[in-house]
Amino acid sequence: xxxxxxxxRRAPVLVACFAVASLFxxxxxxxxxxxxxxxxxxxxxxxxxxxxxxxxxxxxEQIARENASDANLANTQVTDVLVVPWLGPFDWLxxxxxxxxxxxxxxxxxxxxxxGERASNPGSTPGS
Numbered sequence: 001x002x003x004x005x006x007x008x009r010r011a012p013v014l015v016a017c018f019a020v021a022s023l024f025x026x027x028x029x030x031x032x033x034x035x036x037x038x039x040x041x042x043x044x045x046x047x048x049x050x051x052x053x054x055x056x057x058x059x060x061e062q063i064a065r066e067n068a069s070d071a072n073l074a075n076t077q078v079t080d081v082l083v084v085p086w087l088g089p090f091d092w093l094x095x096x097x098x099x100x101x102x103x104x105x106x107x108x109x110x111x112x113x114x115x116g117e118r119a120s121n122p123g124s125t126p127g128s
Contacts, residue, residue, distance in 0.1 A: 039108060039110055039111045042076070044067045045067075050095055050097065052095075060102035075107075076108045
């Protein structure tokens with residue numbers, strides 16, 4: 001048998017190997033928006049693949065949290081965490097084989113005066 005005759009048999013195996021390898025890769029993204037000069041909000045996302053209770057490379061929540069932490073935004077506060085899919089007491093089913101997505105929303109920075117807002121003078125009476 002010639003080497004070119006064997007290639008069609010190997011092609012599905014190579015495609016399957018490539019598909020499995022792409023599942024082992026994790027994806028992450030970070031988006032942040034500025035509200036004032038020193039503060040704003042952020043959204044961090046992470047994906048992971050689970051097989052036999054091993055999260056590859058890490059849990060989706062861990063990926064999303066580390067991604068937000070790596071941005072070095074001061075005073076980061078998490079306000080909302082979403083993990084999908086979440087099956088409650090049957091979540092162990094996804095530990096056999098599954099893909100998870102996590103989105104973390106939060107705030108960062110130190111709120112200051114909003115642009116266009118007049119700052120009060122020290123010692124002034126509120127409302128004056």
